[in-house]
Amino acid sequence: MSTTLEEEEAVATGPVKPPTRRQKQAASIADSASVGIKTLLIKIVSLGLVDAIAVYALFILFAQAEWVILALVIVVTALVNWIYFSKRKLPAKYLTPGVIFLVIFQIFVIGYTAYIGFTNYSTGHNSDKPQAISALMSSALERVPDSPTYAVTVLDRAGQLNLLVTDPDGDVNVGNADTPLQSVDDATMENGKAVALDGYTTLNFAAVLQRTDEITAMSVPFSSDPNDGALRTPDGSSAYVYSSTLEYDATADTMTDVTTGIVYADTGEGAFAAPDGTQLLPGWKVNVGFDNFARAFTEESIRGPLISVTIWTFVFALVSVASTFFLGLFLAIVFNDKRMRGRKFYRVAMILPYAFPAFLSALVWAGMLSESFGFINQVLLGGASIPWLTDPTLAKFSILFVNLWLGFPYMFLVCTGALQSIPEELEEAATVDGARPWAVFRLIKLPLLLVTVAPLLIASFAFNFNNFNLIYMLTGGGPRDAAASVNVGSTDILISMVYKVAFTGQTRDYGLASAFSIIIFILVAAIAIISFRKTKALEELN
Numbered sequence: 001m002s003t004t005l006e007e008e009e010a011v012a013t014g015p016v017k018p019p020t021r022r023q024k025q026a027a028s029i030a031d032s033a034s035v036g037i038k039t040l041l042i043k044i045v046s047l048g049l050v051d052a053i054a055v056y057a058l059f060i061l062f063a064q065a066e067w068v069i070l071a072l073v074i075v076v077t078a079l080v081n082w083i084y085f086s087k088r089k090l091p092a093k094y095l096t097p098g099v100i101f102l103v104i105f106q107i108f109v110i111g112y113t114a115y116i117g118f119t120n121y122s123t124g125h126n127s128d129k130p131q132a133i134s135a136l137m138s139s140a141l142e143r144v145p146d147s148p149t150y151a152v153t154v155l156d157r158a159g160q161l162n163l164l165v166t167d168p169d170g171d172v173n174v175g176n177a178d179t180p181l182q183s184v185d186d187a188t189m190e191n192g193k194a195v196a197l198d199g200y201t202t203l204n205f206a207a208v209l210q211r212t213d214e215i216t217a218m219s220v221p222f223s224s225d226p227n228d229g230a231l232r233t234p235d236g237s238s239a240y241v242y243s244s245t246l247e248y249d250a251t252a253d254t255m256t257d258v259t260t261g262i263v264y265a266d267t268g269e270g271a272f273a274a275p276d277g278t279q280l281l282p283g284w285k286v287n288v289g290f291d292n293f294a295r296a297f298t299e300e301s302i303r304g305p306l307i308s309v310t311i312w313t314f315v316f317a318l319v320s321v322a323s324t325f326f327l328g329l330f331l332a333i334v335f336n337d338k339r340m341r342g343r344k345f346y347r348v349a350m351i352l353p354y355a356f357p358a359f360l361s362a363l364v365w366a367g368m369l370s371e372s373f374g375f376i377n378q379v380l381l382g383g384a385s386i387p388w389l390t391d392p393t394l395a396k397f398s399i400l401f402v403n404l405w406l407g408f409p410y411m412f413l414v415c416t417g418a419l420q421s422i423p424e425e426l427e428e429a430a431t432v433d434g435a436r437p438w439a440v441f442r443l444i445k446l447p448l449l450l451v452t453v454a455p456l457l458i459a460s461f462a463f464n465f466n467n468f469n470l471i472y473m474l475t476g477g478g479p480r481d482a483a484a485s486v487n488v489g490s491t492d493i494l495i496s497m498v499y500k501v502a503f504t505g506q507t508r509d510y511g512l513a514s515a516f517s518i519i520i521f522i523l524v525a526a527i528a529i530i531s532f533r534k535t536k537a538l539e540e541l542n
Helices: 005-013 021-033 037-063 067-085 090-116 129-139 205-210 212-216 291-298 300-335 343-350 358-368 375-380 392-421 424-432 437-465 468-474 494-503 510-541
Strands: 141-143 150-157 160-166 172-175 188-190 193-196 230-232 238-244 246-249 254-257 263-266
Touching (some): 067 090, 090 510, 129 246, 150 205, 160 193, 205 212, 291 510, 300 343, 300 392, 300 437, 343 392, 358 375, 358 392, 358 468, 392 437, 392 468, 424 437, 437 510, 468 494
Antiparallel strands (some): 150 160, 150 238, 160 172, 188 193, 230 238
């Protein structure tokens, strides 16, 4: 019998022994040493930067007593160092950065938005209770009659104004609007007045004049107890004692107006209120449970606009997807015909709207559709005065038209690529069997086309469902719905409505806007899940 070369070597050398533990360790060390010096340096520097940022964050979190986040930072930092200093864990080394960024920029954002949706976070309720109490008492400060005069010097430290105070007894203190007066003993004195302090910059007369409004508006509390009053200066050189007409009773948790005797009690809803319901603002942020969601569906002044905006959002997204897809598909079929001359030129011309930034195109169209001086009214329609962007119905038509102009090139490109990927043999076989062009398209090309395009249509629907740029740049969501208690217009979609509720107007209700955001998230997620399940039926065509 003939033997192979491997068998002969095995007979000559004997059986192969498995590597010992020392051999494995030596191989591991050799493998680790094979890493280039540049790679090793990059690894050390990168981890050093990560650890430095983590240590800096730990100091801040420790000062703010954010113990849960502090512990989380420690655990994540330790885990990252363990993964990258390990000689193994190769998959984790690639996955860790992506997972961290996913948690920070996606999961955390969604979770924090959900948290805000269960609070009363809004204008007048955007701080904690101690800050609200301090703000209330500061807003009711009045100068104490026959107040002694305190000599002051205005100091600057990291852009924040401070008062260096010399009281009538000669004691020196320093403080600012956020930090009560604290005694100092190393100030520079001139003629019995403190004029400088190490670590601070003394403002000269010109600088004081330049920042007069900021200086005169500043109140420096005597202590952490707001009832002790504060110092204010009218000229940057002398200060006087001010006391608040509101008095806080920490035991009873009430705020009393000493001039009227009215007692304002904590309502449990983030504000002090009098027996007649009058509230003192600012208040503070508290958890309100499902109140924001209840307001969205029970208050008529909010529910009515929310329903109309939701209906228009679905109509806008569906019509936009359908119109851009069918126009893009039609042009793709036309320019896919080999008999047409100059197809390359036409294809380039078709994608020009897609080549320009969408927000700039929306601004251009807003100018062209202007009722007073727009190109369409003044030139194409001979000086007509048609309110394309201010009439509720015409404004919606204008938005759909502009979005069609912006969106069809994308569908044209997608459909062109999908049509070219369909084998020509299928069309030839159908033609030989006597199928007409319309039957070939409807029964062969379109089903195969949808296999590729259906997921993109779902993505396009989700994009148009939140197409903030077009609405904001073209109409700003207007015209305004005067009957609604929230800032909303006839062309607003849900995302632009959320923006207005959160960031425009005199009252900015972040809690209600976050509740709307959660509703949008649930709607889009449900539609996407249902749509992708339905499109699985198209996979059988492959």
